Every structure is written in C-alpha cells, then in structure tokens.
Amino acid sequence: MDILVSGNSRRLDRSPAGPKGLFCYGTLQFDDVLKGLLGRVPQRLPASAPGYRAAALEGRVYPGLVVQALGGSAAGVVLTDLSNEEWRILDAFEDDQYELRELSLSTGTMGLAYVWQGGDVRTEDWDAEEFQARHLSAYAERCGRIGPRLAAGEPKGE
Template sequence: MLFCYGTLRFGDVLKALLGRIPEQVPASAPGYRAAALQGRVYPGLIVCAPGASAPGIALTDLSNEEWLILDAFEDERYELREVVLSTGGSGLAYIWPGEDVRNEDWDSAEFEEHHLAAYAARCARIAPRLAAGEPKGE
C-alpha cells in the first residue's frame, strides 16, 4: 500500500504515469505534514508535532511494474519508509529529507488550479521512459 499525500492524489497524474487510476482509500498519516517546498510545486512529507496529520489516499492495488514506475518518478532525495496510517494499518510513503521546507503546508487546491494540467502533461511525456526503466530526464 502506498500512502499518497501530494501530486499522486490526483487522478490525472496517476493516469498519466500508470495509464490507470489504482484503487484507493482515504487515509492520513498522523504525526506528519505535507510541507510546501521551496521552488517546487509538489510537497514533501515530513515529521511534525503530535496532533497534526497529513491527509491523503492509500493506493491499494499497485502492480510491481507500477511500483517501479513510481519509484523512478519520485525525486531521488525521497526515502520510501513505512508510516502508520489513520486506517489502522501502515503503508509506505515517500518521505522528504527536510531541506528546502517552507513553514506552510502544501496547498493542494492551489496546485490543482494553477499547476495540475501542466504537471500531468509532463508526467505523460516522461511515463514511457519510466516504464522502460530509463531516467525521467526532461
């Protein structure tokens, strides 16, 4: 199960990368927040004060090939780690190392309004390279 708190919450991005929208359940990650990052339109999941929780979804039916695509897609600085979820179980999530973090949380509505279309189009352009195991490049 993959916990998604940022751009992978959007069906347009998943469809562009994977060719489908995987099954998902609403979830959150207590003790984490989806932080806005300096100079980036996507967020980073970071540990924060108790009581906070990062909202998101858990993708429940990823194939091995889809995991490889998403691993290649994510920035190499992310670390894939297990996190406890509000669903009562746990899942894997891409954790940001903590640099370039802004004080405010990532704004998914702002991303959707101003960046989603271009971001999904970029994902569609790089998806064939990711599926072939090549670097995402630009």
C-alpha cells in the same frame, strides 16, 4: 515489506506480511498525474498519516511529507492495488530526496510513503487546491511524457 536500496534506486521486496499500499499526500492523489505515469488510476482509500504534514517546498510545486512536531496529520489516499511494475515506475519518478518509509496510518494499517529528506521545507502546508488550479494541467502533461519512458526502463529526464 523489506525495502532494498541499490544505488540511486529503491527496490521493493514485497512480502505478504508487509504493507500493501502507498500513502499519497501530494500530486499522486490526482487522477491525471496517475494516468500520465501509470496509464490508469489505481484503487484507493482515504487515509491520513498522524504525526506528519504535507509541507510546501521552496521552488517546487509538489510537497514533501515531513514530521509534524506538534501533532497533526497529513491527509491523503492509499493506493491499494499497485503492481510491482507500477511500484518500479513510481520509485523511479520520485526525487532522490525522498525516502520510502513504513508509516502507521489512520486506517489502523501500515503503509509506505515517500518521506522528504531534503531541505527547502517551508513553514506552510502544501495547498492541493492551489496546485490543482495553477499547476495540475502542466504537471500532468509532464507526467504523461515521463511515464512511458519510466515504463520502458529509461531515465526520467525532463
């Protein structure tokens, strides 16, 4: 799969030989977030990204996937049946400090993941259970407001 970058957006040229799935290690693992953005929960498989971790980010409730210097592996899921329109929505949703990269996954396949390029990386890993308990409801509601705008080709806004 070739990744074409144009301005602030990342467009995917999906070739049959390229990765088929999106590796999700943070908020996109939650059904309510996916429903808010895409209107459905795509098929998924458990996976991990060896050599990476889902890092807590300063001042943010969502994580960033960063290289783990001492090994380790970021746990997550691979969304396996995204349409081109859903890829476009997720790409528009992701912060500009993420870069879409091809990664080797624990499944023995390649996948794409949004890898954090910005600063503010904390030493501790992101805590999915804490996010679920403290932030998921409000975050999913926000995604429910943003999803239809992104589907209509409008900016994310707030």
